[in-house]
Amino acid sequence: MRELIIDGELVKKFNPVHLEHHEFLPIAVENSRLITARSPRAVSNHEFIRNVGQLTTGYDTSFYTIQSELLKHELKLIKQGIYHRMLVSEKQNVVAPRGNILSVISNKGGVGKTTVSIELAHQFARLGLKVLLFDLDLGNADVSNKLKLFPENTLYNFFNKQVELDDLVVETEYGFHFIPGECGEFKLANMTWSQKQRFFRHIQNISFKYDLILFDLGAGITRHVIDFALMADDSCIVTTPNDIISGYAAAKAAFGRFVEINSKQTMSEGESREYTYSPWFILNQVHNIRHGNNLYQSLKQTIDQHVNQNSVFKITPEYLGSVVSDRDRLVDTYAKREIIGLRHPGSELALNYQQLASKYIGSGLDEDYVKPQRGSGLKRFVRMLGITSKF
Numbered sequence: 216m217r218e219l220i221i222d223g224e225l226v227k228k229f230n231p232v233h234l235e236h237h238e239f240l241p242i243a244v245e246n247s248r249l250i251t252a253r254s255p256r257a258v259s260n261h262e263f264i265r266n267v268g269q270l271t272t273g274y275d276t277s278f279y280t281i282q283s284e285l286l287k288h289e290l291k292l293i294k295q296g297i298y299h300r301m302l303v304s305e306k307q308n309v310v311a312p313r314g315n316i317l318s319v320i321s322n323k324g325g326v327g328k329t330t331v332s333i334e335l336a337h338q339f340a341r342l343g344l345k346v347l348l349f350d351l352d353l354g355n356a357d358v359s360n361k362l363k364l365f366p367e368n369t370l371y372n373f374f375n376k377q378v379e380l381d382d383l384v385v386e387t388e389y390g391f392h393f394i395p396g397e398c399g400e401f402k403l404a405n406m407t408w409s410q411k412q413r414f415f416r417h418i419q420n421i422s423f424k425y426d427l428i429l430f431d432l433g434a435g436i437t438r439h440v441i442d443f444a445l446m447a448d449d450s451c452i453v454t455t456p457n458d459i460i461s462g463y464a465a466a467k468a469a470f471g472r473f474v475e476i477n478s479k480q481t482m483s484e485g486e487s488r489e490y491t492y493s494p495w496f497i498l499n500q501v502h503n504i505r506h507g508n509n510l511y512q513s514l515k516q517t518i519d520q521h522v523n524q525n526s527v528f529k530i531t532p533e534y535l536g537s538v539v540s541d542r543d544r545l546v547d548t549y550a551k552r553e554i555i556g557l558r559h560p561g562s563e564l565a566l567n568y569q570q571l572a573s574k575y576i577g578s579g580l581d582e583d584y585v586k587p588q589r590g591s592g593l594k595r596f597v598r599m600l601g602i603t604s605k606f
């Protein structure tokens with residue numbers, strides 16, 4: 216066993232600050248010790264993770280003075296999964312597989328979808344994923360409002376065929392890329408079939424460039440919002456202690472459409488029908504973790520009793536986790552064009568977002584874990600639109 220020690224004492228010599236922030240940049244291995252230096256904020260997370268992966272490959276890494284369990288877990292994820300994926304595609308000179316699309320939905324506005332989407336995008340980027348945050352809230356451009364990012368072109372220009380989707384991508388200072396939504400009259404509901412098809416083609420292309428794409432969808436569960444939610448490989452329903460019924464309603468509405476898509480149409484050769492819809496749930500604004508767990512359990516029970524009893528199609532919800540209520544910190548942070556993960560990295564709020572991201576990525580690496588296959592979302596969308604071309 217080749218052992219590599221990441222030594223907190225050594226790290227401290229370079230700069231004590233970054234240990235608190237759990238950010239460090241490996242620069243060399245010397246006498247089986249990983250020497251690190253402080254990672255300035257501007258350092259690309261991708262480079263950082265690549266560096267960790269490169270330096271720790273071949274070692275059975277142990278962590279000595281670094282106490283944080285979460286940090287250990289994150290480094291394990293980095294070593295097992297993400298870095299491996301990049302390395303394999305690079306070595307074999309093949310294109311990395313299409314990135315996963317995760318949609319964030321809710322029945323009501325104001326439950327915390329956009330905040331969760333932004334903070335998750337940052338946390339995924341921290342873990343080394345190449346992330347695109349896509350503001351699909353076409354009435355409100357919610358991400359732009361929060362981060363005060365108003366690029367010249369928005370989705371509106373894309374749908375008017377003035378620009379391509381690629382042209383809309385902006386880099387942010389938070390480690391992820393971003394496609395802006397629109398504040399105006401244009402709604403998903405107004406999209407024509409050919410606009411949807413064009414959107415689909417572009418998303419399909421762009422998904423090869425990212426490890427993860429997050430859709431922040433507008434409030435409500437109209438047919439159009441749900442179609443976009445189901446276009447994603449995974450959906451995540453955000454709800455709060457005051458809106459549990461709405462969370463249940465969102466799951467049921469998405470499930471209704473899911474069943475419709477999977478029961479009606481004849482499947483083409485080699486395509487299998489999906490029987491279980493597995494949305495993730497996030498309980499936002501809870502008092503504490505136990506509060507979140509309890510609420511989730513009752514939500515799950517309601518689904519089992521009212522939906523799953525007599526149907527071949529089932530909802531098998533999964534719990535991504537909870538986020539504590541901390542309005543003061545959020546308001547103060549966003550007023551300064553900051554995000555929680557950077558401004559208050561040690562806070563419970565930041566830790567919660569970190570845990571959500573870790574759980575989402577970790578679930579994909581767990582061998583016992585059976586999730587819908589990658590690509591199922593876009594295939595679903597093909598069926599919705601009735602596109603006949605081979606996919």
Ligand SMILES: Nc1ncnc2c1ncn2[C@@H]1O[C@H](COP(=O)(O)OP(=O)(O)O)[C@@H](O)[C@H]1O
Nearest residue numbers: 324325326327328329330500539540541542545
């Ligand atoms: N964990 C939380 N604790 C306290 N307030 C929150 C939390 N998450 C979000 N909020 C607040 O709730 C409001 C709505 O959040 P937002 O993300 O815009 O929701 P949505 O996108 O669902 O409309 C914002 O004022 C936001 O600061």
Ligand SMILES: [Mg+2]
Nearest residue numbers: 328329352357
């Ligand atoms: Mg929003």
